[in-house]
Amino acid sequence: MIYINQNRFYFIFLSILICLLDQLSKYFISIDYKSIINTDLFFFTIDYVKNFGAAFNIFSGNRTFLSTVSILFSFLLIYFILKNNINKPIDLFCYSFILGGTLGNGIDRIFKGYVVDFINLNFINFPIFNIADTAINIGFFLIFYNLFKLRKLHD
Numbered sequence: 001m002i003y004i005n006q007n008r009f010y011f012i013f014l015s016i017l018i019c020l021l022d023q024l025s026k027y028f029i030s031i032d033y034k035s036i037i038n039t040d041l042f043f044f045t046i047d048y049v050k051n052f053g054a055a056f057n058i059f060s061g062n063r064t065f066l067s068t069v070s071i072l073f074s075f076l077l078i079y080f081i082l083k084n085n086i087n088k089p090i091d092l093f094c095y096s097f098i099l100g101g102t103l104g105n106g107i108d109r110i111f112k113g114y115v116v117d118f119i120n121l122n123f124i125n126f127p128i129f130n131i132a133d134t135a136i137n138i139g140f141f142l143i144f145y146n147l148f149k150l151r152k153l154h155d
Helices: 002-006 008-031 063-082 089-112 131-154
Strands: 044-051 115-121
Touching: 008 044, 008 063, 008 089, 008 115, 008 131, 063 089, 089 115, 089 131, 115 131
Parallel strands: none
Antiparallel strands: 044 115
């Protein structure tokens, strides 16, 4: 447990890396999207969409509300990561992934007014998304996996 408590900033660093990867990918897509749009990369196609809402475009046009939610959730997640009574690495990874994605999409909302989405899956009809969305979903998947795993252990 001492090891985890001394290295909580590694989990913050992981969040920052996820955010940077997200922002770099969006930057490269944004500066040259006309030449790479519709590029087929086997499982997905590169697309370019300005999402003015949240997941599945809900709350579209509510930039102030969504930006505020991003900021509040980011602070809450930082608190959870740095909080000393959370000692399971899986929980810290969950929060790190969600924080990285929240920061990535929050930066877009605050500075651009929209989130850049560019990954369009070829094998299923699914909304276009980005790396931040993927990180958030991985974090929530790990949370639910962990909850169901713990629930089965107690049954």
